[in-house]
Amino acid sequence: MTRWLDADEQQTWRAFLASSRALMETLDRELQRDAGMPHAYYEILVRLSEAPGRSMRMSDLADATGSSRSRLSHAASRLEAAGWVRRDECPSDRRGQLAVLTDDGFAALAAAAPGHVEGVRRHLFDALSPAQVDQLRRISETLAAHLTGS
């Protein structure tokens, strides 16, 4: 027996779909226009910039950005072609690869960050009350735990 959605749940689900899609598309388009990179690549650069030595194992980077290994591998190739990332051998595991943020990559990230952060603030945080922001954090954390759990 299918547990169908009632009218309220329908509305919630559709509102969530529409708003999260619109938010991501807006931010992605802004980033593409102003910094010449999609949001997924921005996230990769951010994670690398925060890592010790500005470098991470490919797998760890994939986990951190919530992407498949394949996706990250393709992305790293593009970022490498752009001169923003370099691949190094991993000293402790001969299968491993280290993705390293180059100086050019760091500069590209530094140039992109202010505009993007401003976008996140304008399109997300400015729209919500402090209470709603708090609710959104709890909901998101609950959801993330639920999804990785099952």
Place this chain on the structure above:
Amino acid sequence: MTRWLDADEQQTWRAFLASSRALMETLDRELQRDAGMPHAYYEILVRLSEAPGRSMRMSDLADATGSSRSRLSHAASRLEAAGWVRRDECPSDRRGQLAVLTDDGFAALAAAAPGHVEGVRRHLFDALSPAQVDQLRRISETLAAHLTGS
């Protein structure tokens, strides 16, 4: 002056990113696996199935599904190739096109719906308390209004 995110906002934003992406990817993969269609195409079929005559103007359908005209046009071509949608001339506007859900398309949707709805329930609604569901609806509606407004 960039209004940077503080630690709490960072956490909220990253949790939202991770959870919404994980949710959509999970549902998309399930739908692709079980029904052979991406979530975007499922949404198109749903909207058509709810419309009078199971048909809609391309532009209205694009608006309803929150997609660009180009995206919808490409999607309609694929759905047409699959035999799930047909294009008809629009009687009132010679530029117009009517996307019409075929019987095969309706059947495909009917076959896909139970599994997908169950997925939405399992991965989203089952994880949240009734209060959180209500909060999520309000947040999403606020956000959607804010995004289409500016």
Place this chain on the structure above:
DNA sequence: TCGATTTGGTTGAGCGTTCAACCAAATCGG
């Protein structure tokens, strides 16, 4: 009424993602 603009929709190239297949190095189990 006729040129200019707007609206409705399509097209093709380029990009990023997925999926399955694959290879090599590391680890497990008898």
Place this chain on the structure above:
DNA sequence: CCGATTTGGTTGAACGCTCAACCAAATCGA
């Protein structure tokens, strides 16, 4: 130890989306 499995990562094809360019029909405005 050595064969089997697992882990780390890459590859290429197929797919869906974006963007810009485009065409045709409708509408605006002088």
